[in-house]
Amino acid sequence: MMEFFEMGGYAVYVWSAFGLTTLVLVANVIFARHLLKRTKLQITGQIRREKRIGTTNK
């Protein structure tokens, strides 16, 4: 098992490369989901605002 983590003496290089890749890929999932969620909330808010303006004008 230790042998696996040592990567033949290249542990620092191999694990930092894989670690950074994981970080960037996971961050992209989080950002994309956040963007979609925020967009939906913004649109919901906008519809609500328009409804409120619509009722006061009547």
Add this chain to the structure above:
Amino acid sequence: MTIKQTFHKLGSPRSFDRLASILIPWFLSISVLLFATGLYGGLVYAPADYQQGDSFRIIYVHVPAAWMSMFCYVLLAASGAVTLIWRMKLADVVARAIAPLGASFTFIALFTGSIWGKPMWGTYWVWDARLTSELILLFLYFGFMALQAAIDDRKNAAKAGALLALVGVINLPIIHFSVEWWNTLHQGATVTKFDSPSIATSMLIPLLIMFAAFKTYFFAIMLIRARAELLWSERKAKWVCEHPEVRQ
């Protein structure tokens, strides 16, 4: 339904949104499975390289990321062409969704390459043709995103971005052939050549699985971003206001 009707339906924002929300979970789960298999294959199953030892395993993130960085650019430029020729709104939406992902893949390719370069070449960075042209690719993505952010008018932003993406296509053959045209420190192609790949099958299979993992991952995230962009640009449309995920 004729091909033309199918195409037209796919091009309608509402159908695109519906199709995307069905496809996203599929792409995501397949991608997770492929990543698990590919990582096992690359880190455990594949034997150490006779010259580079275990450091060669960086190939399993470096090369798929580099391929994806170019694949994304081809898509970005293609959507740019569609935006300019047919003024299709979806093309602009897709382009906006692709750019940050393309930039991410380019960054991964550059960064992991740099980490790989240290033990193998003795340096993190060298201004050789392959590395420099890949860095230019990163700046092209940044340029595209900066243009989108700087121009308020959506149509003008789309046009300017499309133009930049199309002009930047010239960089793609430069990246690909740089290792042949110039005397680079970067090694030549091992997989994408006309004769058989000069890589052992036990090393190649995990690489291809990782490539499939990156690709399905890309489509999942691109579609999530595209949905967000599309909902926002269509926010005045009836189908968005009545959308079950938007309606309060």
